[in-house]
Amino acid sequence: MADNDVAAYDPQNIFAKMLKGEIPCHKIYEDGDTMAFLDIMPRTEGHTLVITKEPAVDLFAISAQGLDKLMAVVQKLAPQIKAAVGADGVMIQQFNGEAAGQTVLHLHVHIVPIKEGVPVKPHAGDMANADELAATAEKIKAVLKG
Template structure:
């Protein structure tokens, strides 16, 4: 973590709680440095979040090595998620600071599969049905295992 960003990171943010196992998630992938799971308020089917395990509030608080590991996972998962949900493309989003639209101050990257002719739901519009999320997670995990 960058030295001057240490105070900005809140170890009790929702993603830190997910990492500690205090809050459940629909896990897609995990390694020593990252965790990927489905967004509970997805903008499209398969909307996933990839988070770093390094305590960083945003892009400017992570080490270059940590950022490389995070983005390598995004690069690996995005086409698998696209395939699993039958999408035509993938939107990759990452926000830094409230003015940029960041709402959880733990570095994360959105993988949002896009299908031609299907608009995205508004951000934070509606919680998905847990059974729907489970079914989507199973499709994606099968693609990752295959």
């Protein structure tokens, strides 16, 4: 953990519970330091969240090593997610603090595939259909497996 107060991190936040297996998610990737899963309120098809396993509220609370590992996974997954859903580009977003749009106080990075001419839904919008998310997760996992 970086210089921020460890007490600011809530180990019962929804992402911490996902990491502990207490809450299900449409996981597409996991390693010793990170996990990636589909956003249940996707802005586009394939909208993925990559989270650190380090207990960090935001970008300012993670160790440099943890941030390196997190961003390496974002860099690795983004082009594969883009290919899996047939997107033309990828938007990478990361919010710090509720005033900036962070809705879960656990550091995470959004990978948002963009298709030309297809509108991007609002951040924290409508919940997606679970079956559609499962199908998208399988499509992405197939590309990740090569």
